[in-house]
Amino acid sequence: MAYRSQTMTASSLSRPATAVLLAAGLGTRMKSSRPKAMQRLAGRPMLAHLIANAADVFDRLVVVIGPGMEDVAELAAPYPVVIQHDRLGTAHAALQAEAYFGDGDVAVLYADNPLISAETLNSLLTERRQDNVGLALLAMRPEEPGKYGRVVAQDGNVQRIVEWADASPEERAIDLCNAGVLCADAETFRKWLKNVKNENSKGEFYLTDVVDLAVAEGVNVRAVEAAEDELRGINSRVELAEAEAALQQRLRKKAMENGVTLVAPETVFLCADTVLEADVLVEPHVVFGPDVIVRSGAEIRSFSHLEGCEVFNNAFVGPYARLRPGAEIGVGAHIGNFVEVKNTTVGDGAKANHLTYLGDASIGARTNVGAGTITCNYDGFFKHRTTIGDNVFVGSNAILVAPVSVGTNAMIAAGSTITKDVPPDALAFGRTPQVNKPELGKHFKETLKARKENG
Incomplete structure (x- = not known):
């Protein structure tokens, strides 16, 4: 259960709130x-998860980083x-952001606790804003409490x-x-x-010591409980993998609740920003990289990989297909x-069903691209585009x-190499003439056979 009070004034509701995000850790383990903070979960750096959720709740955010962390600053x-x-502990880190505290409420969060939901952060802030609460913290009841710090409470405090x-x-x-988050x-x-x-x-200044200072002053300190999957700390590759599994389960559940069919949910991997209508x-064994949108009625078949793409309504992708950034698959x-x-x-109703590479191209509606087709888009220095009109048949x-x-309605003969534009309605051949040499095949095989037998 969470320890809660229900009294809140109108003035407390209007107070500004600031979140201080501690992201100076080197990640030695x-x-x-x-x-x-830059280690990835569901295709997104841990800090990005925390920023997204905190921004939904707090009026201001400030991020504490270490020296030389330009990539974190950019994020x-x-x-x-x-x-x-100087990395002198979590309390010292939070104090570096003192100039941004303002005059409202302040919460201190951790980049290595990236999965705290906006709902939980809102509960934390709401609890702090009760008239008789001076300090609120987040807590959990993990299946294996292990070496976590214990929250000792009496009569709700x-x-x-x-x-x-x-x-x-x-x-x-x-x-x-204790999850370490204070407000x-x-x-x-x-x-x-x-x-x-x-x-x-260790000679460090620990944020958790704030709790002792508050209690010593007679301030009411309350704990707000949340699920372990939200509050777990991530300090090693093993814990990163555990958090990834928890987050994937959350993303899959949300997708299915929103009307998506996952045939084998445990085999599908989503990004935090994946949009599935x-x-x-x-189908099983599909991986979604960043920036993927799949519109209603589309089917993604087994063993496909998608990133940076959009699949429109009622399209089919796969099995064993790869959609890279900039791919747009039409209705x-x-x-x-x-x-x-x-x-x-790829235009509406177009098809490329087998063994094909389509790079830097525009494929018209209802065009059929035959097996083994390649758009040669790179000359070793520059990328070039291929434009194929509507209703084209590519052999x-x-x-x-x-x-x-x-051009529209044109045909490309199978086995052709096309180096010049093809007009609309034309039939293009790009083959060398076929030459048949009587008996030469038989003679050639016999020669090779003899060579092999004679060593």
Whole structure:
């Protein structure tokens, strides 16, 4: 259960709120050259998840980064960033953002707790704004409490946070665990942060010590509970994988609740920004990269990979298809097995069903692209476009060397290499003449056979 009070004044509702996002961690346990905040979950850096959810709740955001973290600063834009030049602990990090606290409420969040939902953050802020609550924190009841700090509460008020190493057997039996996120009035929070001491084995200033300072002043401290999947910390590759699994489960459930059919949900991997409209069907073993939109009625068949693309209504993709950035698959179009599409518009009702590469091209409506077709879009230095009109028939194993255009209603003979524009309604051949040499095939095979037998 969450500890809650129900009294809230109109003035408290109108108070501005600031979220301080701590993102200075190096991610040493990740064994990565990238900052921990930049590790990806569902195709998006951890910090981006937190920014998106916090921006839905708080009036202002400020991000605390470490020196040399230009990539994190770029991700945080347009929100301001401050630099924690010396990594002296979480309370010290939060204090670096003091100039942005304002005069309302302040919450301190962590980039390595990226899955906190906007709903939970709103509950935290709402709890803090109760008339008799001076400090609110987030807590959880994990299946395996392990070495999390325990939240000791009495009569609905938090008495203290006890680190596992310092906890008695009775305290270790408590299953309510601290998630580290705090929210308080800006002026009071500022005072507490400045009073935190570093009298511990690491000589660091810990944010959790704010709870002791608040309790010592007689301030009511309340815990707001949320699910472990939201509040889990991510400090290693193993924990990153666990968080990915939890997030994927959440995204799949949301998709299905919105009318999407996932035949085997556990085999489908989504990005945080994947858009699947109602009545989309996704078969097993499909991966969605960033920036994918699939419109109603489309079917994505097994073992396909999509990123940076849009699939329109009632289109079919796959199995074993790859849609790369810039692919637009029109209404009722078919992209079949082992077809790759990149930076290409495929018109309504067009088909490319087998073994084809369509790159930097425009394919007209109802055009049929035969098996083995390639648009040769790169000359080693520059990319060039291929334009194919409506109702065109492209025979199998055709090579279209860009820049080139094929007019409406034209036909390309199978096995052709097309290097010049094809007018509308024309039939284009790009083959060398076939020559048959009587008996030469038999003679050639006999020669090779003899050579092999003689070593």
